[in-house]
Every structure is written in C-alpha cells, then in structure tokens.
Amino acid sequence: MPPKIEINDLTKVFVKKTGSVTALQNISMTIEDGEFVCLVGPSGCGKTTLLRILAGLEKHSAGNFKINAEQSKRPLQSMVFQEKGILPWMTVEDNVAFGLAMRKAPKDIIAKQTAYYLEKTGLTQFASLYPSELSGGMKQRVSIARAFANDPEILLMDEPFAALDEQNKFILQEELLSIWAETKKTVLFITHSIDEALMLSDRILLMSAQPGQIIQEVRIDRPRPRKIEEIRKDPELAAQFVDIWQHLQKEVQKSRT
Template sequence: MNPKPKISIHELTKVFYKKHNSVTALENISIDIEEGEFVCLVGPSGCGKTTLLRIVAGLENQSSGGFRIQKSNMDRPNQSMVFQERGILPWLTVAENAAFGLNMRHLPKAQVKERTDYFLNKVGLTKFAHMYPKELSGGMKQRVSIARAFANDPEILLMDEPFGALDEQNRHILQEELLSIWAETKKTVLFITHSIDEALYLSDRVLLMSAQPGKITAEIKIDLPRPRKLEDIRSNPEMADVFLYIWQHLQTEVQGSRL
C-alpha cells in the first residue's frame, strides 16, 4: 500500500471579499506532494501562489476545500516558511535569528546551540553569528532565513521566492546550498519561483498555475539525476523543450489576463 502524501490539497478555493466585490484568488486546487519531494510552483504574478503557501502555513484560511499534512513526528513543527525578504528580525543577531524557532519551542539551550551552530556553518555564516541584519547583504540575510528554517526541523519547508531579489551569482550559490541541505535532510519542500531555470534546477516536479483565478493547469516531472549542475540542464535538449513549454505557458497566461 502506498504511503499517504505528505501534503494533500483537495478542491481548495480562496475568495477575497472587499465591500461589495469579491475576487477568486484560487479555484479548486487539488495536488498531492510526497514525503521528501521538492515541488516548484510556477505561474504569472497575481495567480495566487503566495496565497496558497500562506494557507498551507496556517497564515490564511481557505474559503472552501481543504488540505491535510501527514505528520510523522509530533515533536516537530508542521512547517517553516521562508519569504523573499523581511524574514529575519532586525533586533536579533544572526545566531539569535537562526535559533528563534527553537527558542520559541523552549528546547534545551545545548540543543538550540548545537542545531544553530550546525546550520549556520552549513550556510557559511559561522563567523557572522554575532552580527545584526543591518550589517548583512541581501544574500546573507537569506542564508540566515534558510538556516533558521532548517534548524527548526519542520516537517515541511514553504519557500516564497526566497532568492528572487538576489543577483544571479548569489542566487545560484544559495540554490546549491539549499539543495545540499535538502539532500541531507530530505525535507518536503513547496517552492515558489518566477525563474524557469530555478524550477528546473531545484525541483522533482513543476506545477504550472493559470492567471487569476489560480488553478493547476499542468505538472511536469523533472527526470534528471541528482546532484545536478545548472549548465547540464541548460545544455540538455529535453530540458530546453520543457523550458520553452513553461515559457509559452507563462506568455499565454499573462496575455490572456490582459484581455
């Protein structure tokens, strides 16, 4: 018998109401995500990707339908969310930010320090542990967010364009670090991106979303061995076809939303 999906979303719809108007952000979303799977959501701006992540994170309520997270360890939090920016607290040091979730769970100090030190080392921030966010670059702040998310040891990682504001070189460095930690921890990841290259490089599966109201219109399995190299993906004829397919999907959805 197949194990139950880690995340199961069934006919989920979200409608926002404002005075006498309503906007359907998501419509009948149904997806299953397996334990340890890395799934990327790709769609035009405003299609409801972030709303979907916020619902799964418990930050927003759906209007109808629902989702289930198959919990495997009652001592772990369900999920941690990594945002594109503003994800770390300016009054805390790098180490304090990375330890924030662990401290909120009131874990023993020795365990907090061990896990915090381990993941700060993984993202190359050990020597910056006592610095404050205002002293860090954008890429370093995102490393803190990633270290905090993994240190908290959640069942699921929800990542909302975490590298979207970075230059290409820093983006690729953090992608490699993320994949390295993911390969070790095998967390279940739901990752939003506007970058087709990023989706092909990171994911086991890409889910394409329509323009508003957001629906899942296609899913693409990325059958490439790991570890991957970005240059190998770019030179792979099959991946070039997939890239073009996703590009044309986005173009069609963006143009259709303007009519």
C-alpha cells in the same frame, strides 16, 4: 506511506467593497514525502496565497488540506520568506535559533542545531552580526538556516531568491539543494522563474492567472546533485523550458490585461 501534503478542492475568495476575487479555485494536489515541488505562475496568480494558507497565515474559504506528520513534536511547517523576512533586532545566531526558541526546545538542542546550520550555510563567522551588516544573499542564507534548524515536517518557500542578483541566486540554489539532499525534507517552493524551477524541482506545477488553478504538471527527472552548468547545457531541459513557457505565456498575457 501517505503523501506528505494533501490538498483537496482548496478555494480562496477575497471579499472587498468592490466585489469578490477568487484567488484560488479548486486546487487539488498531493506532494510525496521528500519531494521538491515548485509552483510556477504569473504574478498575482495566487501562488503566494496558497503558500500562506499552508503556512497558517491565511484561512481558506472552502476545501481542505492536510500535512501528514511523522513525529508529533515536530512543527508541521516552516516558511522561508521573501527578502526582509529576518528580524533586524536579532543577531544572525538568534535569528537562526528563532523557531527553536519559540517552541522552547532544550538549550543544548538549540545550540547544536543552530551551530550546525550556521556552518552549513557558511554563516558561522557572522553569527554575532546583525542583519543590517549582511548582504542580501547572506540574509537569505539566514532565512534558510532558520527554517531548516526548526526541523519542520515540510518547508514552504516564498520566492526566497527573487530579490538576489543572478550570480548569488545560482550559488544559493545549489546550496539549498545540498542542504535539502541531506535532510530529505519535503519542499514546496514558489517562484516565477522557470529556470529556477527547472534547476530545483522534482516536479513543477504550473498555475493559471486569476482564478488560480493548477493547469499543468511537469516532471523533471534530472539526476542529483545538479549543477547550474549542466542544467543550462541540457537540451532536454531547454525543450521543457520552451514547453513550460508556452503554457504560461497565455496566462501571463491574461494577467496583464
């Protein structure tokens, strides 16, 4: 089977009045079907730009990428946005159904998929509420349910838990993993948290500060399902944390100056 995502020499340059900035330089990677990959890097390294290019929200300057589709009627990708990514004028249920409604899926499929993922994310009893009545954690559950309900080939996640408090973050990470394990979707997940990447990933890709390049690849071979307690206790992962941090430290310093 071909890899799910192939990225070859992808480069993105932003041109401004004061000159140009190379946000991404010759990014190449492949992601296998069903793999959970985290992209970790200092803020401003271009990881969000890369995700936005894959999401079709930004055009790349050079190179190419390909998302290999399994079924032609499935959407290629769906994105889980940072906080505020759900529509305030729609109820929880309509938000979860949004992708399916946009591609005019049959009514019974919409109802079925929506009910399923509302149930999965524990939102069933909140289905008719508006987002303003929800906590931050609940809102991100809506965002996750919306992406999964859309049944895309791959999922793109842009620091979905960055604005949550730590306890909520742990809970949502485990919930995300359990839904993911069931659907076997390919996920590209962006985060600046090494802990989060260790908890979630099959593979972590480290990015350098501007211009963004992939500088290191780390495999995480922990068995699943993973529990936050086990991840925290594991001495091997503690060593990997230090290793990743040492790789990133330089880059973080660089991006600060």
